[in-house]
Amino acid sequence: MAEPDLQIDDEIDDEIELDQPRLKLVRTALDERDSMALDDLLEPLHGADIADILEQITELERATLIELWSGNIDGEILSELDESLREEILAALPAEDVADAVRELDTDDVVDLIENLDDQTQAGAILGALTDIDRVAVEQALTYPEYSAGRLMQREVVVAPSFWNVGQAIDHLRTAEDLPEQFYHVILVDPRMRPVGHVTLGKLLSTAREVPLSDIEEESFRTFEVTDPESEVAYAFNQYHLISAAVTDADDRLLGVITIDDAIRILDEEAEEDILRLAGVDAEESLSNKTLGVVRRRFPWLAVNLVTAILASMVISQFEAVLTQIVALAVLMPIVASMGGNAGTQSLTVAVRALATRDLTGANVWRIIRREVMAGAINGLAFAAIMSVVGIIWFDSLMLGAVIAVAMVINMIVAGLAGVGIPVVLEKVGIDPALASGAFVTTVTDIVGFFAFLGLAALWLL
């Protein structure tokens, strides 16, 4: 793995190097209030790249950019923008620009824009700018539960009766008005508008006109109910390589369609959330947050950690007598806790991801726990051997070597057990294991590590 990684990282590095001049030039143009230069720089860029620039400059620079740039912050840029900046940008834009921007968006993107706004005046202004049809669609979507399929779907669908043949479908498409900007499938519906299958445009184009649509249906067809959680939808898109999927109401009638770009966004957000939460960072935190926002978001996790660290210290304080007599224990005790903590974090991370991807289930959980405990025991024995030698050489005490070795084996076995067991239990009781497991697991390995090491020392060395 090492070599290709280096190569890829080099390339990324080059990219960042290449990107730097552009961002630097934008900042220079803003600094010099040179709107011509600014236009030249921004004009060729994709909305996603302009959103990235807005995220990387300061609030003052953003205001200057909006003032100087002759282009407009359009709907695409707003959609791509980090949620934490949307309100600031919306507040800075003239009302008619906001109206223009939101009118170009698909209804699912408007929903995404509105649902995270704290400012109800802004939400109202956006709704007011929409056509009546779109507004009804957006308001309808907002009645579905947050993080549900209904919030992700667009209402614009392309359907054909399932009894049609290829020729009828093609003729219909060629004369239809108001087709969506992007679509990949024609959804087949029964007379009650219930989706029963779909055909790809590629198949449609390459099949003889008289062939019934039902003969060229794709196996990949799947539907979701409008209240299904978005995590279900994202999982299915990833697992079954879907490009689009129909969304139905409780009576199985077609309401809309979810496309791959929405599913990718959710998959992306979920992976990001897991990474951040495992490190005790609020999943909503972003690089655009200001210092105090970061302080506020990081504080709770650090507070939890302080409590667990104090718990571990209380364990240590039970052994003050032995610590006073053998100061080497104070020197070595963090090693036992640290090795347990790291081994526990390894098991934990594997377990949290396996739960997220649904590879870890009731059917194999015992096998995985057994595996992790065994792995902890074997690595524990290996490091116990190394550490007992270190202990003997460093402090010239055979018994001290034995104490650290046994404590390390115990702690690494516990690490394997806690690393898998704790996230599984948290998931069972409905708490996101990525959010809370880390604190529990390192608390366990700290306490067990200090207790085993100092306890054995008190028994064997005094």
Place this chain on the structure above:
Amino acid sequence: MAEPDLQIDDEIDDEIELDQPRLKLVRTALDERDSMALDDLLEPLHGADIADILEQITELERATLIELWSGNIDGEILSELDESLREEILAALPAEDVADAVRELDTDDVVDLIENLDDQTQAGAILGALTDIDRVAVEQALTYPEYSAGRLMQREVVVAPSFWNVGQAIDHLRTAEDLPEQFYHVILVDPRMRPVGHVTLGKLLSTAREVPLSDIEEESFRTFEVTDPESEVAYAFNQYHLISAAVTDADDRLLGVITIDDAIRILDEEAEEDILRLAGVDAEESLSNKTLGVVRRRFPWLAVNLVTAILASMVISQFEAVLTQIVALAVLMPIVASMGGNAGTQSLTVAVRALATRDLTGANVWRIIRREVMAGAINGLAFAAIMSVVGIIWFDSLMLGAVIAVAMVINMIVAGLAGVGIPVVLEKVGIDPALASGAFVTTVTDIVGFFAFLGLAALWLL
């Protein structure tokens, strides 16, 4: 965030509950060697689900499944299977089943299958099973660098000369043979086969026959060179919401096309890699690994951690004199190190993800470092205040409270600095920051934490 999370987790939980009976039934059928029951259970499943089942049962059960199931392990199941299991399954399958399986795959999937096989006989057998045309395509793809666009692309493309109109393109598609299974765009090429744009099938179907193709080109058109790293490709698919993109040789001539499903796989793998590496787990590790495989993969990181823990212990051993006199220091010192380590891990994780998503660049790195250091200082002050009170109450010593408070502020400022600085420097020198930052950052916070706390104690308390 709390409520919707709970709701989603509940649903996932339900899903796992629902899944359990299926997996349990499969295991029962295997146990009872009931091939009828097995067929009934597996027949309706998607290949991805069968692959999941194979990953969740034991090696013995897999062999029984292959023996008993009247269905075949087809190409789709092989593609979906975890890499660590492919060789085992391929070895267990009759040669003609392997041949049948690989012949149904697109060339990019065959490349994916072969490139990770250690067993060259298996690779040879797979290549031998292909048609001459496919074999040449696969062998060609394998000449491109690992993790490059060339390995991801499929050779099957749909093209049209850029001077054609809609009618000509439709007529061509309707009479063409050998169209790919899935395609979303028609790529427009110039007379030298250089891709110059693309049109969606939806636009093609809804546009009048006499309109030139160049009038309905999509803005989303992008090309990659065959040697571009796959991480670049995945980034662009995500950033610009691409569905497919053309791949060219060094002379800009069309070689193939990469589709969204390949890009999702890479995005998924990269996020997974970052999560696992941040926790010191080998990115290739999987739930199907056996105990000894896990032991071997986890050992190096634990060894690195042992070295850094010993370094921290050496710092402590410099202060044996003061520890002997004031045993409370041994009780409290893990708290300072632990708070620094957690604050550092928070900053680190944010920085590693921002580097991966290219939100952290040379243009804003100083602002982010300043922010993290400030956040560390402010949270440090808050926790210093709390801890000094705890220190005074617990050990009835004002000066001890002052020592722990000042040490904590110092360590949390250093945590912010190291948390951003170390991954940025590693990225600069071409090392994956997710892989190595964790060890460096916690080493720094351990050493600084112990040194500041015990050093101040030696100065102020003796």
